[in-house]
Amino acid sequence: MTKSCILTTLTCLALLISSCNSTTKESSKPAGRLSFDSIIGIKYYEVKRRFSNGLSFNELGFQQEPTWIIQFKSPDTISAYSPQKKRMQSFFLHYDHGEVYNFAKEWFKIKKISKDSLVFQRLHLTGREISKDIRSDVNITYYAQDYINKTLKTTAEALQRPTKADTLYIQQLAAKSNRNPDSRDSAFAGRQPVTFIPLSKMVQVKKISTVDKLVGRTESYDYLFPRYRIDLANAYDNFGYEFSAVVDEKGKIHLGNFRVDFPENYEPRKKTLEAIINVYLQNLFQVIPGKTLGIPHSSEINLIVSGRKKGV
Numbered sequence: 107m108t109k110s111c112i113l114t115t116l117t118c119l120a121l122l123i124s125s126c127n128s129t130t131k132e133s134s135k136p137a138g139r140l141s142f143d144s145i146i147g148i149k150y151y152e153v154k155r156r157f158s159n160g161l162s163f164n165e166l167g168f169q170q171e172p173t174w175i176i177q178f179k180s181p182d183t184i185s186a187y188s189p190q191k192k193r194m195q196s197f198f199l200h201y202d203h204g205e206v207y208n209f210a211k212e213w214f215k216i217k218k219i220s221k222d223s224l225v226f227q228r229l230h231l232t233g234r235e236i237s238k239d240i241r242s243d244v245n246i247t248y249y250a251q252d253y254i255n256k257t258l259k260t261t262a263e264a265l266q267r268p269t270k271a272d273t274l275y276i277q278q279l280a281a282k283s284n285r286n287p288d289s290r291d292s293a294f295a296g297r298q299p300v301t302f303i304p305l306s307k308m309v310q311v312k313k314i315s316t317v318d319k320l321v322g323r324t325e326s327y328d329y330l331f332p333r334y335r336i337d338l339a340n341a342y343d344n345f346g347y348e349f350s351a352v353v354d355e356k357g358k359i360h361l362g363n364f365r366v367d368f369p370e371n372y373e374p375r376k377k378t379l380e381a382i383i384n385v386y387l388q389n390l391f392q393v394i395p396g397k398t399l400g401i402p403h404s405s406e407i408n409l410i411v412s413g414r415k416k417g418v
Contacts, residue, residue: 139201140216141227142178149177150224150248153265158243162272165279167295167398167405168330170244172266176224186210214246222257241396273399280403282356287354290362293404296396297330300353300407303392310337311391314410332396333408338386341413348410349379356403357393359383362406382411 145153152172155163162170162217175187177341178192182201185194186209197209204217212330213236226248230241256260279294286292314333315346350362366375387393396405 112281124310140205140219142219144198145219145221145224146178146180148221149175149251151175151251151253151254151262151265152246153249153262154245155249156227156245158245160271161275162268163275163279163398166330167279167297168326169268169297169398172246173249176247176248183222184209212230217245220251222250230364264313266400267321275400276403280401283404284355287351287356288356288360289404289405290350290352290406293352293406294398296333296403296405297329297398298396299329300334300335300396300405301394302387303394304338304390305392308339309386309390310333331408332405333410335388335410336412338390338413338417340387342415344415345378345382345415346410346412347379347382347407350408351383352404352405352406353393353394353395357395359387359393360362382413386413387411 146405150405152174155170156298157164157170165285169327171325175188175194177185179196183196184199185196187193188195193215195210202208202213207216213229214227215227216224217227221335224247227242228244236242247261249258249265254260258265282393283289283292283294299313304311312335313328314335316327316331316333317323347364349364352360354360354363361376361380364375364379366372369416395402396407397403
């Protein structure tokens with residue numbers, strides 16, 4: 107073989123190898139990207155949403171509730187059920203890095219994929235950084251519809267119920283709060299917040315919703331930080347005050363925090379607010395304490411109370 111033939115052959119081999127390498131790089135998926143081909147079209151129901159300790163509740167009384175229904179429509183499209191619109195909505199499945207994906211404005215680390223079940227870790231991001239605290243300490247389990255119906259022979263609703271461990275945990279929190287009925291430190295949010303039932307036409311009460319989706323304030327804020335406006339007619343004077351209170355397991359209201367402009371006004375304001383609680387609120391309302399899993403316990407609430415003098 108001549109020298110020129112050898113050079114030509116080597117050049118062709120080099121081009122062929124380069125072409126093969128280029129094709130491999132173009133067709134290969136990015137490192138860490140998962141394949142959803144085997145589960146496309148399967149409808150999954152969220153059956154568990156729990157902290158890493160296995161509980162659905164934390165010490166603040168916040169409950170992780172399993173509510174999602176999802177279905178992979180294609181490798182980059184996922185449908186999720188919208189309770190507001192009462193139908194499935196399609197979302198782009200955005201791949202970020204590792205096993206981290208985004209859809210429906212939420213971030214998840216996908217930890218397990220099978221035809222029977224999925225496990226996601228819900229993530230909270232600050233900027234581009236994954237938070238290392240409780241906000242990213244949530245594990246979500248989905249079961250396929252056929253797996254629930256045919257293998258487990260039950261319903262998604264039954265699987266979504268709080269566990270015995272949840273009940274035991276809430277009993278322990280309630281026992282602690284009830285030993286210190288006026289303590290803000292021992293109180294925790296009731297999954298069913300405090301209820302005020304008027305016993306007189308002199309009073310009106312309204313529970314104020316603080317949900318604001320634009321700033322990420324979800325429906326859970328309404329039971330974590332319950333807020334009420336109470337209007338009193340025929341009061342001793344015209345007044346308006348805002349303060350917090352702890353309502354214990356028996357429905358007794360204990361004054362919490364309030365603001366004053368000057369330290370010397372603290373004690374007089376405290377006496378005034380305690381009088382409003384004891385004279386008006388405790389006598390003109392039936393106060394039903396907050397409850398979690400049917401267990402009454404101390405919980406903190408926020409009140410806006412206004413009085414209107416008789417004849418005004």
